[in-house]
Amino acid sequence: MMKIDKDKLLIGAAGPVLALVSSFVLTMLVLLATGLDPIEPIQLMIENAGYADIQVLIINQTGIYYLAALAVAIGFRMNLFNIGVDGQYRLAAMISAVVGASVELPGPLHILLIVVVAALTGAFWAGIAGILKTTRGVSEVVSTIMLNAIATSLIAWLILPKNLGVQPEGSNDLTTGEIAESGWFPGIDMGQGNGEIYGFTFVALALGVVYWFALNRTRFGFDLRATGESESAAQASGVDAKRMILTSMLISGGLAGLSGMPTLLGDTHTYSLSFPVGVGFTAITIALLGRNNPVGILFAALLFAFLDKASSSLDVEGYPKEITQIMQGIIVIAVVVSYELVRRYGTRRQQQKVGEELAAGGAIKTDKEVSA
Amino acid sequence: MELHGITKRFPGVVANKDIAITVRKGTVHALIGENGAGKSTLMKILYGMQKPDEGTIAIDGEQVSFSSPGDAIARGIGMVHQHFMLADNLTVLENVVLGGEKLYGIGAKARKKIKEISDAYGLGVRPDALVEDLGVADRQRVEILKVLYRGAQILILDEPTAVLVPQEVDALFDNLRELKAEGLTVIFISHKLGEVLKVADDITVIRRGTTVGTADPKTATTKQLAELMVGSELPSPETRESTVTDVAMLEVKGLTLLESGFTGAPLTTAAPADPSATAVVREEVAAGRKLLDDVSLTIHKGEILGIAGVEGNGQTELIEALMGLRAPDSGGISLDGQDISALPVRKRREGGIGYIPEDRHRHGLLLEAPLWENRILGHVTEAPNSKRGILDPKAARKDTERIVREYDVRTPGIDVTAASLSGGNQQKLIVGREMSHNPKFLIAAHPTRGVDVGAQAQIWDAIREARREGLAVLLISADLDELIGLSDTLRVMYRGKLVADADPATITPEQLGSAMTGAATGRLEGGDERPEQSEQSEDGDAR
Amino acid sequence: MSTGTVAKPSAAPKKAGRRKLTWPWILLIVAAGLVLFSLVRVISGADDLTSVGQVSGALQLAIPIGLAGLGGLWSERAGVVNIGLEGMMVLGTWFGAWAGYQWGPWTGVVVGLLGGAIGGLLHAIITVTFNVNHIVSGVAINILAVGFTQYLSNFTFGEAEGGSSKQSPRIDPITDITVPGLSDWLMDLQQKHWFLISDIAGILGGLVTNLSLLTVVAILLVPATWWVLWRTAFGLRLRSCGENPVAAESLGVNVYKYKYIAVTMSGALAGLGGAFLAIVSTGIYQEGQTGGRGYIGLAAMIFGNWMPGGMALGAGLFGFTDSLKIRGGAENVHALLLLVAILLVLAAAWQLYKKKYVPAVIAAVFAVGFFLWYALTDQVPSQFVDAAPYITTLLVLALSAQRLRMPKADGLPYRKGQGK
Amino acid sequence: GKSSNDSGSDSDSKATKAAIAYDIGGRGDQSFNDAAYAGLKKAEDELDVKGAEAEPSSGEGDADKVQRLTSLARAGNNPVIGVGFAYAPAIKKVAAQFPDTTFGIIDDTSVTGKNIANLVFNEEQGSYLAGVAAAKASKSGTVGFIGGVEVPLIKKFEAGYVQGVKDTNPKAKVLTQYLTQPPNFDGFAKPDLGKAAAQGQLDKGADVIYAAAGLAGSGAIEAASKAGKWAIGVDSDQYNQAGLAAYKDSILTSVTKDVSDSVFNLIKSVKDGKPQTGEVRYGLATDGVGLADSNPKYKEMTDLIAAVNKAKQDIIDGKITVKTAP
Ligand SMILES: Nc1ncnc2c1ncn2[C@@H]1O[C@H](COP(=O)(O)OP(=O)(O)OP(=O)(O)O)[C@@H](O)[C@H]1O
Ligand SMILES: Nc1ncnc2c1ncn2[C@@H]1O[C@H](COP(=O)(O)OP(=O)(O)OP(=O)(O)O)[C@@H](O)[C@H]1O
Numbered sequence A: 001m002m003k004i005d006k007d008k009l010l011i012g013a014a015g016p017v018l019a020l021v022s023s024f025v026l027t028m029l030v031l032l033a034t035g036l037d038p039i040e041p042i043q044l045m046i047e048n049a050g051y052a053d054i055q056v057l058i059i060n061q062t063g064i065y066y067l068a069a070l071a072v073a074i075g076f077r078m079n080l081f082n083i084g085v086d087g088q089y090r091l092a093a094m095i096s097a098v099v100g101a102s103v104e105l106p107g108p109l110h111i112l113l114i115v116v117v118a119a120l121t122g123a124f125w126a127g128i129a130g131i132l133k134t135t136r137g138v139s140e141v142v143s144t145i146m147l148n149a150i151a152t153s154l155i156a157w158l159i160l161p162k163n164l165g166v167q168p169e170g171s172n173d174l175t176t177g178e179i180a181e182s183g184w185f186p187g188i189d190m191g192q193g194n195g196e197i198y199g200f201t202f203v204a205l206a207l208g209v210v211y212w213f214a215l216n217r218t219r220f221g222f223d224l225r226a227t228g229e230s231e232s233a234a235q236a237s238g239v240d241a242k243r244m245i246l247t248s249m250l251i252s253g254g255l256a257g258l259s260g261m262p263t264l265l266g267d268t269h270t271y272s273l274s275f276p277v278g279v280g281f282t283a284i285t286i287a288l289l290g291r292n293n294p295v296g297i298l299f300a301a302l303l304f305a306f307l308d309k310a311s312s313s314l315d316v317e318g319y320p321k322e323i324t325q326i327m328q329g330i331i332v333i334a335v336v337v338s339y340e341l342v343r344r345y346g347t348r349r350q351q352q353k354v355g356e357e358l359a360a361g362g363a364i365k366t367d368k369e370v371s372a
Numbered sequence B: 001m002e003l004h005g006i007t008k009r010f011p012g013v014v015a016n017k018d019i020a021i022t023v024r025k026g027t028v029h030a031l032i033g034e035n036g037a038g039k040s041t042l043m044k045i046l047y048g049m050q051k052p053d054e055g056t057i058a059i060d061g062e063q064v065s066f067s068s069p070g071d072a073i074a075r076g077i078g079m080v081h082q083h084f085m086l087a088d089n090l091t092v093l094e095n096v097v098l099g100g101e102k103l104y105g106i107g108a109k110a111r112k113k114i115k116e117i118s119d120a121y122g123l124g125v126r127p128d129a130l131v132e133d134l135g136v137a138d139r140q141r142v143e144i145l146k147v148l149y150r151g152a153q154i155l156i157l158d159e160p161t162a163v164l165v166p167q168e169v170d171a172l173f174d175n176l177r178e179l180k181a182e183g184l185t186v187i188f189i190s191h192k193l194g195e196v197l198k199v200a201d202d203i204t205v206i207r208r209g210t211t212v213g214t215a216d217p218k219t220a221t222t223k224q225l226a227e228l229m230v231g232s233e234l235p236s237p238e239t240r241e242s243t244v245t246d247v248a249m250l251e252v253k254g255l256t257l258l259e260s261g262f263t264g265a266p267l268t269t270a271a272p273a274d275p276s277a278t279a280v281v282r283e284e285v286a287a288g289r290k291l292l293d294d295v296s297l298t299i300h301k302g303e304i305l306g307i308a309g310v311e312g313n314g315q316t317e318l319i320e321a322l323m324g325l326r327a328p329d330s331g332g333i334s335l336d337g338q339d340i341s342a343l344p345v346r347k348r349r350e351g352g353i354g355y356i357p358e359d360r361h362r363h364g365l366l367l368e369a370p371l372w373e374n375r376i377l378g379h380v381t382e383a384p385n386s387k388r389g390i391l392d393p394k395a396a397r398k399d400t401e402r403i404v405r406e407y408d409v410r411t412p413g414i415d416v417t418a419a420s421l422s423g424g425n426q427q428k429l430i431v432g433r434e435m436s437h438n439p440k441f442l443i444a445a446h447p448t449r450g451v452d453v454g455a456q457a458q459i460w461d462a463i464r465e466a467r468r469e470g471l472a473v474l475l476i477s478a479d480l481d482e483l484i485g486l487s488d489t490l491r492v493m494y495r496g497k498l499v500a501d502a503d504p505a506t507i508t509p510e511q512l513g514s515a516m517t518g519a520a521t522g523r524l525e526g527g528d529e530r531p532e533q534s535e536q537s538e539d540g541d542a543r
Numbered sequence C: 001m002s003t004g005t006v007a008k009p010s011a012a013p014k015k016a017g018r019r020k021l022t023w024p025w026i027l028l029i030v031a032a033g034l035v036l037f038s039l040v041r042v043i044s045g046a047d048d049l050t051s052v053g054q055v056s057g058a059l060q061l062a063i064p065i066g067l068a069g070l071g072g073l074w075s076e077r078a079g080v081v082n083i084g085l086e087g088m089m090v091l092g093t094w095f096g097a098w099a100g101y102q103w104g105p106w107t108g109v110v111v112g113l114l115g116g117a118i119g120g121l122l123h124a125i126i127t128v129t130f131n132v133n134h135i136v137s138g139v140a141i142n143i144l145a146v147g148f149t150q151y152l153s154n155f156t157f158g159e160a161e162g163g164s165s166k167q168s169p170r171i172d173p174i175t176d177i178t179v180p181g182l183s184d185w186l187m188d189l190q191q192k193h194w195f196l197i198s199d200i201a202g203i204l205g206g207l208v209t210n211l212s213l214l215t216v217v218a219i220l221l222v223p224a225t226w227w228v229l230w231r232t233a234f235g236l237r238l239r240s241c242g243e244n245p246v247a248a249e250s251l252g253v254n255v256y257k258y259k260y261i262a263v264t265m266s267g268a269l270a271g272l273g274g275a276f277l278a279i280v281s282t283g284i285y286q287e288g289q290t291g292g293r294g295y296i297g298l299a300a301m302i303f304g305n306w307m308p309g310g311m312a313l314g315a316g317l318f319g320f321t322d323s324l325k326i327r328g329g330a331e332n333v334h335a336l337l338l339l340v341a342i343l344l345v346l347a348a349a350w351q352l353y354k355k356k357y358v359p360a361v362i363a364a365v366f367a368v369g370f371f372l373w374y375a376l377t378d379q380v381p382s383q384f385v386d387a388a389p390y391i392t393t394l395l396v397l398a399l400s401a402q403r404l405r406m407p408k409a410d411g412l413p414y415r416k417g418q419g420k
Numbered sequence D: 001g002k003s004s005n006d007s008g009s010d011s012d013s014k015a016t017k018a019a020i021a022y023d024i025g026g027r028g029d030q031s032f033n034d035a036a037y038a039g040l041k042k043a044e045d046e047l048d049v050k051g052a053e054a055e056p057s058s059g060e061g062d063a064d065k066v067q068r069l070t071s072l073a074r075a076g077n078n079p080v081i082g083v084g085f086a087y088a089p090a091i092k093k094v095a096a097q098f099p100d101t102t103f104g105i106i107d108d109t110s111v112t113g114k115n116i117a118n119l120v121f122n123e124e125q126g127s128y129l130a131g132v133a134a135a136k137a138s139k140s141g142t143v144g145f146i147g148g149v150e151v152p153l154i155k156k157f158e159a160g161y162v163q164g165v166k167d168t169n170p171k172a173k174v175l176t177q178y179l180t181q182p183p184n185f186d187g188f189a190k191p192d193l194g195k196a197a198a199q200g201q202l203d204k205g206a207d208v209i210y211a212a213a214g215l216a217g218s219g220a221i222e223a224a225s226k227a228g229k230w231a232i233g234v235d236s237d238q239y240n241q242a243g244l245a246a247y248k249d250s251i252l253t254s255v256t257k258d259v260s261d262s263v264f265n266l267i268k269s270v271k272d273g274k275p276q277t278g279e280v281r282y283g284l285a286t287d288g289v290g291l292a293d294s295n296p297k298y299k300e301m302t303d304l305i306a307a308v309n310k311a312k313q314d315i316i317d318g319k320i321t322v323k324t325a326p
């Protein structure tokens, strides 16, 4: 037993180390090949990450990515590929902003209302894909791509001043109107103009714990994972696969809806044309990188937030910012390839053990039989 | 052909160890041995799918070394694998010509050739049918045709009879004899010793990776072969005293299941151009083929009811309907006096149905999950796996350890994945799991398929044990000896109907086999070749 | 985590409903569709629905999607899911433009194709050799391709005359062909706005007017793909790798080789789609130019049931609705409301005939709703117009998705000598 | 803790350093951002100012913009100019923290402060003139408008253009087409969409097409040129744009919007110690917007020019008020 644990530790550490080393080396090669200093940009980014205001940005972005990636991951756990997180996120942010701006309630209630509306909206939008899949067999990959585009149009229409939107005097932006202060989620001010850590970031982390618990410690989670691992086995075990698909799609959409909340409740307090987009796509990468595991996703989200934010001043120093995107791509490939290599090694080890065990059990018999 | 000193090691296992076999030209050479003895591995080596670590292969006295099946095929070797190697979504023609396109192309010439071979051996293969629409026996024929098409001189058949009924086996053997007469060499693998004696010219026995002896089929008996194979007497599935009671545990009445067509898609619905075919197809879609046709049966406490039938005659559908995986179009099911027709799978399982699925990989296990999670599968709502919706991994683990101990599941621990266990051990885990919840009624579909002799005996024991305590069992198996030996009552299923019943005490596998092909109906009498047409009621139990 | 893309109703029967569409039926359906369309055009007066310009615009918009879809088809037929099409297309736009503005458009086409092929090759290495999950690899390639091209633009286009870090200098156009006489004649015919005749003339006219040579090549690639994959030994082997690689292996097929070829080819086709965008559609490389067309291509391929013809139909549908909306969508899409209403009436009648009253009533209610919408308005809000292609796709899929069937081993890992 | 802006906060030296923070797309978009860059470049050359630029990353939020502006302001840049209305909320926050730094924002007057200069343009006035020109140049009586993305800013272009056309020829028909909906900003970037839209309008008989669609407009210009019809450019004088040389004969005129000058003027005002503040409006009167006349064929159309000049005078005199929304 001790030996297995040591092995496990070694194997567990080997993957990430191999990945990080190889991705850094590859990135440096790209820089070198284009005649740039291979060390300085990385140095700059690490330096940047040492500053409090950038740290705040990184932490806040991590929270947003974390939620969106959880949304993607829960689908993946079920073999569902929710490419529509981005659309669900945008639509939910917009609708909840409208609702939030149109009412005034005591603090916690106001926030709760907005959050619930966001989760429901996201779930609703994802649910369409879920229903299409369970009743009509439409691949969720296609339907969520379509729903992303449809969400764009729907939002564009809803946000027109003649519908639900507002065009602030003198602005060329369209917004949903400002949410009253009672609906703002209190954050932690880091002082000295370093910005605020969104309070919702902690909700995101808490949801990570919930995600872990629900998946690993509840019947529901077991059913969900079982369905993801083998739909046929899960069905035979008593899982209603269709309901499971719909449920996980709804949860995924709900989480996607929540991923707009850090920004909405902690920063903008309104949904406007300049509300951040594309979160849902980055989240796919993060979920894959974090292997759909709540802790893994946290690290992956942190890594991506770091690459996003710590690179903000690279262009000022004369390095194309795109280098971070190349790094992201390389990291993903390096991580999965090295995990695969390590996994192959690990499986071989495990089989060897099973083999040894079996051999030990049958050894005596074999010897006797040879003479037969 | 000569194999010499073949050794093959897998991580942790020595599959073949210094094997030496000589196969005479123009003979049927049988290879026997228990599960995992290394037969398939040896054949894969001979077929170039795996590379031996040591040893040499010589064909017609010439040393060869294959790096891919392509090389072996070029040397005139063909192999029919233990598990079908067919692409479902391709036609028979495509499956046959694949890899051998150079021979006759992939068009009309190839089709003609296939027809020719098919007619010559009476295989009755339709080149343009989708493989997916074929039954097992047809698939087997396609596999054989694949080999003949390539003009193989050496034919390897890895357990070709496992899924065939006796009549089909006979037909296959006729084909083999014909091939032999044409000068082909056949290597034939089987667990069924009777068959081996019938068809083989030479027999080689493999045990734990090495050749332990040869036998002459003219003089050897199955008993001798078995002893050579296992080193001890083969256990038999024989059930001793009857434990059948009068209390009905499972009652099925008039279960009917139609093959459902698709509805609601008028946009692309289209019928074939041929008008006569159109009519047929229309009718089928309107009425639906009957997968289960008015099936009625009763199983009592302590009774094992065996169902014999060629695969694809509704057994799978019957199980699925009983489990609640499929909603029947009509008919009722009641368990222990309670109507369960409308209950979902989970409720039925909670209500006391245990399930040993026919395909353990698809329906019984999460291959990539650890053993203790597999122990939870199917019983997530029951103790000790969970309490009030929350899993109790500790208790589940503890219970898994108990199962591993009691059912002799050979594994280094309960954290290894199910995939890393051998088939027999996987099956023992499933049996242990299902028995742990004291089922009232057990569905056992091919409970010992592909399982080695030791594990087989353990599984039979477990089932018998539970039966003694009042368990009702529905046994479905392709192994007629198992079926006859274990069952208290036998029914035969043909085209979705229960067409015949028999007394396991007197019936022979051959009789059963003929009923399975639809040649005999009603009550089958042991010893009497001609079944009498009894008009026993459909829903009565079969005694 | 799966790469499965189509729901397979696990308990569904195998044989039922899987009848093949035969040619007479296809033609009949096409004819009926045309008549209906023509009817809608005449009633609504939206003559642009089937104008020459409309059709040639649709063709132009459909080609990049179709090429991406064709790429997806090659790869998935060999069992490798390729969500990296978008990235491979991006490589195609960049390399196509980079070579195109310097050495002429045809060189650009070839280099763009090679650029995409490199992306495909990378995908093959990761998924085939390293057996990594196909979606992870595809997503990574998408990120990498975007980052890489944007990064390189700084050093290439950024320093070129007439370019910037976001766009390339202008590329010389590829020759357009217009069949003289015929094109004009069809155009005249179309502009008479006769029932059916003008519509057919418009469609045919669109197919022979201002046709870029590369468009012709792209169109020919569809039947060529069909022929290669379904009528040659090479294609049979390739498809067998997507259906049952172990079986293929057992017959001496080098599965790795075919997967490599297929995925590289897939990248090349997507790259060609990218090059088409840069060289023919636009004449320059523009950052973000692909705008998700790779994903749409994938959707078109699934829509087309992993068959070239179906895929082309899907791409055509996207191109057509896209073109409808971009060429005066408010009016065109308004006319579509009438079409939807008529289709719903037909659907209601069908359900009634099948004695399914509830769906019939629902369809009828929606039909009335669409009629009212059509009758009471002149235009569809431009925001909804934008959504038209996507809503159409969803609707069509909802009606037909259950008949889809992907290659059996699509997305599954495969390793040589590991089959059972 | 330490903030990224702490280093080099050696400000105070007035207007030796100026900074612009770009909108999505960044430098190299050959349109809006590049125009702002041109202004900065001019200031560097003529005023001996050291310019700094910062690009946004895709999908960023207000917080990132705040960080960017703060860091630019801390580094001693004055003025700091946000290119595009998306910077409004960020400028509101940062301007309060740096009362001694002047902040410029283009296309927005919703945030105000005594150290904020709102650089805005009367695009509708320029577009009105384009409408007049289009109505005059059109023979078919049908003209087209292509908007890149359907946002209020572009609707301003549409409103002015339509009004100009109708005032000149009440019977004229204006076809309007937007390419995409926000937040999908492809409509500013995909010439193929512009081309297809223009083709659609040409097929419907339009013979003058005004495309306010950034780079996508070049597709419209190409289509119009190939059909032998007129196109009207936008933002800068597109007749002189290198990439469009092949089609320049068909570019009747362009509605110019002098972003570059507005940036330059703001920097200059700070340098001169009299920083601009509040709304700084660029209209016809100040030549902040207008019509280009580089095309010799345009210059030949005296009738048209007369009508345009009259309209221009009327707008300046207040006789015509141009609507800002259609
Ligand atoms: N690919 C593989 N990797 C690792 N071990 C393997 C592999 N294939 C077979 N083995 C091992 O080799 C042994 C021999 O397997 P083989 O399939 O040849 O047995 P067999 O005699 O054909 O059994 P059966 O009667 O069940 O078909 C098995 O016990 C198994 O442990
Ligand atoms: N493809 C493979 N890769 C690695 N190991 C394998 C593979 N196939 C089989 N094994 C190993 O072989 C052992 C037994 O395999 P196998 O399933 O063939 O046994 P079996 O008793 O013949 O069961 P079955 O009835 O399922 O054929 C297991 O320990 C497994 O780890």
Ligand SMILES: [Mg+2]
Binding pocket: B036, B450
């Ligand atoms: Mg085996």
Ligand SMILES: [Mg+2]
Binding pocket: B039, B040, B041, B082, B158
């Ligand atoms: Mg075997």
